[in-house]
Amino acid sequence: MLINSFLIYLQHEKRYSPHTVKSYQTDLLQFETFLHNDFEIIPVNAKATHIRSFIVSLMDLNISENAIGRKISTLRSFYKYLLRENELKVNPMTLIKAPKVPKRLPVFIEETKMDFLLDGEIEGKRVFDETFPSQRDKVVLELLFGTGIRLAELLLLKESDINFYEGTIKVLGKRNKERIIPLHGQLIDQLKTYIDLKLNQNFHNKITTLIVTNTGASSYPKLIYRIVKSYLTLISTQDKRSPHVLRHSFASSLLNKGADLNAIKDLLGHASLAATQVYTHNSVERLKSIYKQAHPKA
Template sequence: MDLFFKYLEYEKRYSPHTLTSYHTDLGQFADYLQEVYQISDAAEADHAIIRSWLLSLVQRHLEARSINRKIACLRSYYRFLLSQQRIQVNPMLRIKAPKASKKLPGFVLEQPFNNLLDTFEFEETFEGYRDKLILEFLYGTGIRLAELIGVEHADLNMHARTVRVLGKGNKERIIPINDSLHATIELYLVAKKTEVADNNSEKLLVTTKARPLYPKFVYRVVKKYISLITTSDHNSPHTLRHSFATHLLNKGADLNAIKDLLGHASLAATQVYTHNSIEKLKSIFEKAHPKA
């Protein structure tokens, strides 16, 4: 398993989030093999044993999306074992994934969130500017949580007003910086220079002790402020990524352009946002069609 995770990290360039999830999934599978079948090596498991584990997950009412992620993990793992000649037959070839219902991505309403950014009195301190920058960055660029944490000073081009982002599969993309985000970055950089001691970190976003931010920290900040404008459960960093795409689409942005900004590999992943914009489409239809 250690070799497998090194392969995913250094050769396949999987994101830290995916690696953490796969660690959890394989660990749970290994525990099941040991407890139920007294098997200590996953290479000894056949398709019937794997299917019994998946069935146990269904019986525990685990969502189909979560089960499919575990199946994806096992598929990668057994393909790796096959390539290493640890097994002769891939047991996952006989495993079918359950159909998962497609959940529409949650988003915040445009006006309330922009009012929050424009009128909320963030503290004029390093922490206050950092909190606002987290919100502005996620909503203003649509980048993922892992991409935000990975942004370095060298990735910013304040003159050209762009930021270079390293996305999934180690793919780079350039995203424009809007005026509001640009102004917040400048305030943050001044506060960071004057208030954070011993700050030699290459990372843009850091704690008060000059350490790079971590996922739970960003989650807490986003939840804290989104909770001020909505009681919805959609209050994660990814909610702001969804909001970025939905609001662009509502304003008439081209779907291909949104795809490139989000760093999606295919247009199919971006098309889900068209469902969120149905009310906007209805409004346009009612105003424009002679029979509406």
């Protein structure tokens, strides 16, 4: 019951996305099941020792440090909520320390490789033809790399969100916060081509969602993942080939060209500058590499 009320609080008061709320639910139900099976207690009665036992059980299952850290963060939010609602007097999470997670630099695709994919030829053939599915795939890649939007934001885009006169697109981000992102000329032309093709498909259902399937239905996460992975395979051998990699690529490209960090923060829709600063590490590593290659005393 308390878990349900917490999830409703996240959805309606904190305005978290359905995906985020689902993640919280999964973590809390796993915790609740563990407490019931091992100690026959409910979460509101859990002490710090019970929570530590839960964390140890996750480690025994070889759960990654990142995933464990996320579950601990979920429990912190949950018990803070219970304290606020006067369901408990002492927060057991004050005695819990999260395991240290090694910092990982964001994975990105080099700008030259993306230009080659979107505008060049591979093995003497252009990657994209004039058919609707091919032009749809190109728009997906162009939007992710050209605006840095998240997967969830891409799926929510409507044709009416594009302002061709101003050359901008309106994006609904986390916690229902809207932001305006400029579009470069090539992306504007690509969007116009795609929308014209979409209108000529004679789909039975006139979906207002910008990105649609081959049959005209609203797009879905698995389709976007499949599109991105299949095309990035042509230019990259790295393990990560996801929509988020293109978001990282967008930010890294801007930073390498001298863009202001605060401007990148606003374009990405980050709540704080700390989330954006991770990209400066990539930039520093790139400078180190250039220095080692070019300086006579390096």
